[in-house]
Amino acid sequence: xxxxxxxxxxxxxxxxxxxxxxxxxxxxxxxxxxxxxxxxxxxxxxxxxxxxxxxxxxxxxxxxxxxxxxxxxxxxxxxxxxxxxxxxxxxxxxxxxxxxxxxxxxxxxxxxxxxxxxxxxxxxxxxxxxxxxxxxxxxxxxxxxxxxxxxxxxxxxxxxxxxxxxxxxxxxxxxxxxxxxxxxxxxxxxxxxxxxxxxxxxxxxxxxxxxxxxxxxxxxxxxxxxxxxxxxxxxxxxxxxxxxxxxxxxxxxxxxxxx
Amino acid sequence: xxxxxxxxxxxxxxxxxxxxxxxxxxxxxxxxxxxxxxxxxxxxxxxxxxxxxxxxxxxxxxxxxxxxxxxxxxxxxxxxxxxxxxxxxxxxxxxxxxxxxxxxxxxxxxxxxxxxxxxxxxxxxxxxxxxxxxxxxxxxxxxxxxxxxxxxxxxxxxxxxxxxxxxxxxxxxxxxxxxxxxxxxxxxxxxxxxxxxxxxxxxxxxxxxxxxxxxxxxxxxxxxxxxxxxxxxxxxxxxxxxxxxxxxxxxxxxxxxxxxxxxxxxxxxxxxxxxxxxxxxxxxxxxxxxxxxxxxxxxxxxxxxxxxxxxxxxxxxxxxxxxxxxxxxxxxxxxxxxxxxxxxxxxxxxxxxxxxxxxxxxxxxxxxxxxxxxxxxxxxxxxxxxxxxxxxxxxxxxxxxxxxxxxxxxxxxxxxxxxxxxxxxxxxxxxxxxxxxxxxxxxxxxxxxxxxxxxxxxxxxxxxxxxxxxxxxxxxxxxxxxxxxxxxxxxxxxxxxxxxxxxxxxxxxxxxxxxxxxxxxxxx
Numbered sequence: 001x002x003x004x005x006x007x008x009x010x011x012x013x014x015x016x017x018x019x020x021x022x023x024x025x026x027x028x029x030x031x032x033x034x035x036x037x038x039x040x041x042x043x044x045x046x047x048x049x050x051x052x053x054x055x056x057x058x059x060x061x062x063x064x065x066x067x068x069x070x071x072x073x074x075x076x077x078x079x080x081x082x083x084x085x086x087x088x089x090x091x092x093x094x095x096x097x098x099x100x101x102x103x104x105x106x107x108x109x110x111x112x113x114x115x116x117x118x119x120x121x122x123x124x125x126x127x128x129x130x131x132x133x134x135x136x137x138x139x140x141x142x143x144x145x146x147x148x149x150x151x152x153x154x155x156x157x158x159x160x161x162x163x164x165x166x167x168x169x170x171x172x173x174x175x176x177x178x179x180x181x182x183x184x185x186x187x188x189x190x191x192x193x194x195x196x197x198x199x200x201x202x203x204x205x206x207x208x209x210x211x212x213x214x215x216x217x218x219x220x221x222x223x224x225x226x227x228x229x230x231x232x233x234x235x236x237x238x239x240x241x242x243x244x245x246x247x248x249x250x251x252x253x254x255x256x257x258x259x
Numbered sequence: 260x261x262x263x264x265x266x267x268x269x270x271x272x273x274x275x276x277x278x279x280x281x282x283x284x285x286x287x288x289x290x291x292x293x294x295x296x297x298x299x300x301x302x303x304x305x306x307x308x309x310x311x312x313x314x315x316x317x318x319x320x321x322x323x324x325x326x327x328x329x330x331x332x333x334x335x336x337x338x339x340x341x342x343x344x345x346x347x348x349x350x351x352x353x354x355x356x357x358x359x360x361x362x363x364x365x366x367x368x369x370x371x372x373x374x375x376x377x378x379x380x381x382x383x384x385x386x387x388x389x390x391x392x393x394x395x396x397x398x399x400x401x402x403x404x405x406x407x408x409x410x411x412x413x414x415x416x417x418x419x420x421x422x423x424x425x426x427x428x429x430x431x432x433x434x435x436x437x438x439x440x441x442x443x444x445x446x447x448x449x450x451x452x453x454x455x456x457x458x459x460x461x462x463x464x465x466x467x468x469x470x471x472x473x474x475x476x477x478x479x480x481x482x483x484x485x486x487x488x489x490x491x492x493x494x495x496x497x498x499x500x501x502x503x504x505x506x507x508x509x510x511x512x513x514x515x516x517x518x519x520x521x522x523x524x525x526x527x528x529x530x531x532x533x534x535x536x537x538x539x540x541x542x543x544x545x546x547x548x549x550x551x552x553x554x555x556x557x558x559x560x561x562x563x564x565x566x567x568x569x570x571x572x573x574x575x576x577x578x579x580x581x582x583x584x585x586x587x588x589x590x591x592x593x594x595x596x597x598x599x600x601x602x603x604x605x606x607x608x609x610x611x612x613x614x615x616x617x618x619x620x621x622x623x624x625x626x627x628x629x630x631x632x633x634x635x636x637x638x639x640x641x642x643x644x645x646x647x648x649x650x651x652x653x654x655x656x657x658x659x660x661x662x663x664x665x666x667x668x669x670x671x672x673x674x675x676x677x678x679x680x681x682x683x684x685x686x687x688x689x690x691x692x693x694x695x696x697x698x699x700x701x702x703x704x705x706x707x708x709x710x711x712x713x714x715x716x717x718x719x720x721x722x723x724x725x726x727x728x729x730x731x732x733x734x735x736x737x738x739x740x741x742x743x744x745x746x747x748x749x750x751x752x753x754x755x756x757x758x759x760x761x762x763x764x765x766x767x768x769x770x771x772x773x774x775x776x777x778x779x780x781x782x783x
Contacts, residue, residue, distance in 0.1 A: 056621065057620065057621065057623070057773065058617055058620055058621060058773060058776060059773055059776070060773045060777075077623055078623050081621065081622065082623070086617075086621045088617055088621075090614075091615065091780070092613045092614045092615040092693075092694070093615050094552055094556070094612070094615045094618070095615070096555060096556050096559040096560050096694070097552065097555055098536070101535060101538050101551075101552075104535060104538050105548055105551075105552055105618070106618060108538065108543060108547070108548035108551075109545050109548050109549070109622040109624045110545070110622045110623075110624075111544065113543065114543035117543075135534075137559070139694070153618070
């Protein structure tokens with residue numbers, strides 16, 4: 001039964017998580033409207049992966065709630081998980097399966113019909129340019145191919161919300177553009193995408209809404225134009241997050257080539 | 260440059276000691292143990308100086324020395340991944356002249372505990388051979404050549420292996436092969452030792468080894484002591500040639516490693532039919548999918564292949580007493596042993612998934628499907644192995660009336676093992692080597708948990724089956740009906756344990772799936 005924030009695709013409220021004495025995520029609130037293409041950016045260690053894991057049921061929060069299309073991820077678990085497709089960062093895959101088998105596994109685990117699964121898996125392999133690699137073990141894939149196969153696993157059950165943690169990391173430009181096209185098509189047809197990334201330029205071109213997170217808290221959130229307020233996203237990001245960017249007069253020996 | 264590389268190794272050795280206090284205590288205890296063994300061996304070598312027929316000394320030193328050299332040659336394969344600190348490929352980006360690198364790496368190899376032990380043993384043999392002036396001159400040279408040969412052959416294997424391990428297939432094949440060799444040796448080793456200890460055979464073994472590259476250097480001083488000066492000097496010359504050959508081989512492998520530090524990626528495994536494999540054969544349900552995934556992993560992942568090989572070979576070890584003239588009754592234990600091993604071994608299955616387990620959490624697969632699906636490969640193996648081993652046991656002893664009891668106890672162990680495993684693997688996974696890592700390696704700092712979980716699971720399975728074992732013993736005493744009772748009870752008890760264990764395990768799983776994932780990412 002949809003309760004709060006049901007016109008949001010993802011709604012996080014007071015989400016907190018501590019690892020030992022470090023507070024990774026600190027009472028974080030976030031609303032991701034349906035149909036938006038949402039960029040989640042922040043420096044290393046800002047709590048992006050932790051937040052996305054708690055939002056998708058992979059990591060139990062210490063406090064706070066997460067709702068997907070109005071369904072509580074931590075009490076209405078089954079329904080919420082049916083609506084989400086996940087591409088996590090830094091977790092392994094069952095890489096002794098072939099590409100086709102891995103995609104099919106994701107579908108079959110969700111109880112989908114086998115003919116539908118195989119049909120969609122082959123279509124996804126084709127769309128991602130992996131049609132010749134469907135019979136290759138995933139362990140022998142390159143980093144970019146692995147990202148693409150993970151995306152296919154996240155898409156197989158036609159989710160309403162896609163949560164992608166660093167989907168473009170170590171992906172070559174051609175694959176990046178393939179993934180982009182698929183995601184843009186998905187968003188145009190009403191799907192919601194939330195992705196985290198370090199590449200500000202890409203987020204700026206791709207996303208219509210952005211949240212900047214640092215030290216486990218949201219520093220700025222809104223439409224792309226609201227957040228960057230006249231600057232480029234990168235400038236605004238550095239501005240908000242702080243830290244030293246001007247290396248000044250150091251490393252002089254590096255600049256004057258001595259020969 | 261040589262000094263720099265040696266200094267690097269020394270620094271790494273010292274940093275290795277900078278650990279937590281418990282680890283340091285363990286290290287000191289281990290060192291004390293090693294030291295006491297070393298003291299015993301050195302004392303033995305000194306005592307051999309006074310052995311009355313000097314042949315005893317020759318036999319002991321040549322066989323021991325050859326074994327030591329062989330150990331050096333195969334150790335890098337068994338221990339790969341443990342110490343790659345001075346992996347030559349890591350020097351590829353630095354412009355180190357190869358000659359410097361060869362001598363630097365060789366010298367740095369001498370800065371290690373095993374090398375120190377070998378050197379001390381080598382020096383002790385000098386005392387063993389101090390029976391004549393000429394022997395006293397030859398022995399130190401021979402010992403130096405022997406120690407250097409040890410280090411050089413180990414560099415050859417480690418470099419060759421590291422080159423091979425650029426290719427996943429090669430690395431996996433070798434590690435499974437070595438495991439099989441180790442198990443095979445463990446199984447037949449005792450009978451080999453028995454044969455070898457036949458009086459008068461060991462000197463002949465030493466004769467043969469003394470002319471192989473393994474034993475040349477170790478046997479040279481023995482000849483001198485025995486007055487065979489020419490043969491002794493010949494062995495020494497040959498030993499130097501062996502050392503030179505090892506260094507040359509290493510040099511050329513090193514050149515290869517430096518020129519192709521990453522290896523080329525030609526290592527692709529494409530299945531013959533690009534179809535679904537087991538995913539097309541199993542029922543199209545979540546449980547069927549988990550089953551298909553497990554079976555596929557069992558066929559392709561060396562960690563599973565190694566444990567399957569163990570489970571196949573360990574029951575066969577019970578055939579040794581009958582084969583070597585002992586009681587035939589041992590062979591009756593094969594089916595129960597196999598049942599126990601197969602069922603019990605599933606208690607940490609979830610740990611082998613590693614963080615790939617996230618896909619089970621993300622898809623919200625039911626606890627029942629996860630629990631039951633995982634049992635598929637073992638259940639399939641057991642459906643062939645249990646009747647097979649029961650039949651084999653009956654055939655060897657001729658006690659065919661025991662078949663129902665043997666199969667029954669095996670089945671009981673298997674099913675209760677499944678039940679216990681379904682609870683345990685949802686409760687507490689413990690660390691295992693990750694995919695592609697050395698299947699022998701155990702991640703450090705985990706042994707207490709490992710032992711505790713294994714003991715709890717093993718005890719639970721055993722206690723649950725005590726009634727079956729008791730009735731089985733009754734059947735052995737000659738009550739044929741008790742065998743059938745045993746089988747019937749195994750079906751009832753085993754199914755009950757399986758159903759209950761799966762139900763309970765599924766509840767725990769559904770409550771704790773995210774915590775399990777956190778646990779798995781922490782222990783990886």
